[in-house]
Amino acid sequence: MTKKQRLCGLAALVILALAPLVVTDSYTRHVFIIAFIYATIAANWDLSLGFGGLFNFGHLAFFGIGVYTAAMLTSHLDMSPWLAIFAGGITAAVSALLISLPVARLKGIYVVLVTFAFGQLCMQIVLSQGDLTGGAEGLVRLPYLKLGSYSFIRDYKLGYYYVSLAMLTVSVIVLLFAAKSSFGRSLRAVRDNPEYAMSRGISVARQRVLVLVASAVFTGVAGGFYAIYLRVASPEVFGFSLGTLILSMVLIGGAGSILGPVFAALALTFATEAMAGMRGFEEARFIIVALAMIFVLRLAPGGAISIFSRLSKRQNNT
Template sequence: MTSSLRRFAPLLALALLLVVPFLATDSYTRHLFIIAFIYAIVAANWNLSLGYCGVFNFGHLTFFGVGVYTAAIAAKTFGITPWLAIPLGGITAAGAAFLIAAPVARLKGIYVVLVTFAVSQLAMQLVLSQSQITGGGEGMVRIPFLQLGDYSFIRDFKFGYYYVALGLLVLSTLFLRFVVQSPFGKALLAVRDAQDYSTARGISVSRQRILVLVLSAIFTGIAGGFYAIYLRVASPEVFGFGTMSLVLSMVLLGGVGTLYGPIAAALALTFLTEALAGIQGFEEARFIVVAVVMVLILRLAPGGLVSLLDRLRPSRPAS
C-alpha cells in the first residue's frame, strides 16, 4: 500500500460508510453495520492498552459492561434522557478503569491477566447479585430509546441509529489517533518496547498504565451505553467470555498496535459470521471456520490484516 493510498484510505472508507444506508435500505444490514461499529470501538480502544502499551488487560469488557448498565439504569430507573445516559456510561467506565488500574499498575505478565480477568468476573457477579437494580440474570429490558424532537430513532429501519453509531466510531478513532500520535503515545510505545530504558529516561510506568487504561475505557463505556440504548436491553452476557473472545479476536486479526486494523477486523468478522450462519450446515460450525481463517491469517501475517495488506503491495524496482 503506497503512502498516498494509506493516507486517504480512511477517508475513502468513511465516504463509503456514509452512503451505506442509501444503498442498503433493509434494517437487518444496517443492524449488522451498527453492531460492527460498536465492536470496532471496543476493539480499537482495547488495542490502545494491549497493543500500544503492552498491558495484558483481560478486563476490558468490564468497561463496556459498566457503560451498558450505567446507561440502562440512568435512562430507565432515573429517567435521564438517553442522550446523556450514553456519555455517562463513558464517565463511569473511566472511573471503574481507574479503580482497576491502581492495583494492577505495578503487576507484570500473567498476573495482570489473572487480576483483570478476575475483576471482570467479579463485575458480572455483582450485576447478578443486585437483581433489584440490574435485573439479575434476566437483565433489563425496554430501555428508553433515542428521540430528537418528534423524530423517533426506532423508526426508518435504523437509519438514525446507523449515523449515531458511525459518528461515535469516527470520534473514537480521532481520539485514538490524537493519543497515539501525541508525546504520551510515544511514551506508551517506549514502555511497551523497552520498559527498563523508559524508566531510566524518567517515564513512570505505573502512571502510563493507569492513564492508558482510563483513556481506553472512555469510548468503550460510551459504546456500551449506546449498545444498551440501541438494543434496549442490558444483559450480564456482556461480561461473558464469549463477548471477550470475540472482541479480542478482532484486535488480533486486525493487527495489535495498529489504529485501523481492529476496525477493519470488526467489520469483517461481523459480516463473515452472519454470512456463515445463513449457510445450511454452518450454523454451529461457523465459529470453527472463523477460527481457522484467523489462524491462517495470523500464520501468514502475524501482524494481522494491516501487515498482510502491506505484504501485498508491489515492490519497488531496484534502482
C-alpha cells in the same frame, strides 16, 4: 500512518456514510451498527494492548459497565438516553482507574487474571443485585433515542446507523491523535523496553493507568449506546465468547494499528452473521474465527493490515 493509509481510511468513511442510501433493509443496517460498536471496542482495546503492551480482559468489563450504567440510569432515574450513553463512558473510565491501580505493577499472566476476574466480579454483582440490574433477566424496554419530534425507532435504523458511525469515527480520530502524540510514543517505549523507558524518566505504572483509563472512555460509550440501541441490558455482555470475538478482531486486524481492528471488526461481524444463518455453522463460526486468527498470525504476526502494507510497498517499488 502513511498518506496512502489515510486516504484509504477516508475513502472507507465516505463509503460507509453513503451506504444507507443503497442499503435500505433494517437487518443489514443492524449488522453495520453492531459492527461499528464492536469496532469501537476493538480499536480502544488496541490502544492498551497494541500500543501499551498491556494484555488484559478488562475492556469487556468496561463495555458491560457502560451497558448497565445507561440501562439503570434510564430505567430508574428517567435520564435522557443521550446523557446516559455518555455517562457509560464516565463510569467505565472510573472503573478502569480503580482496576488499573493494582494492575499497574503486575506483569504477564497476572494482568490477564486480575482483569478477567474483574469482569467476572462485575457479572456476579449484576446477577446478585436484581432489584437494580434485573438479575439474570436483565433490564428491558429501555427508552429509544429521539431528536425533538424525530424518533429513531421508526426510520429503519437510519438514525442509529449514523450515530454509531459518528461514535466510531470520533473514537478512531482521537486514538490516532493519541498514538502519534508524545503519550503514544511513551506507550510504545514502555511496551518495547520498560527498563529503557524508566531510565528516560517514564513511569511505567503511570502510563499503564493512563492507557487503561483513556481506552475505557469510548468503550463505555459504546456500551451505553449498545444498551439504548437494543433497548436491553443482559449479563451476556460480560460473557467470554464476546470478549474472545473482539480480541480476535484486534489480533486479526493488527495490534498497534488502530485501523486494522476496525476493518477486521467490520469483516468478522458480517462473516459471523452470515455463518449464523447457514446450517451447520451456527456453533462452528467461533471455531472458524479462531482458525482464521491462527492462520493470519502465522502468516503475518502484525495482522492483516501488515499484509496490505507489504503489498502496497511492493507496488510502489515496482
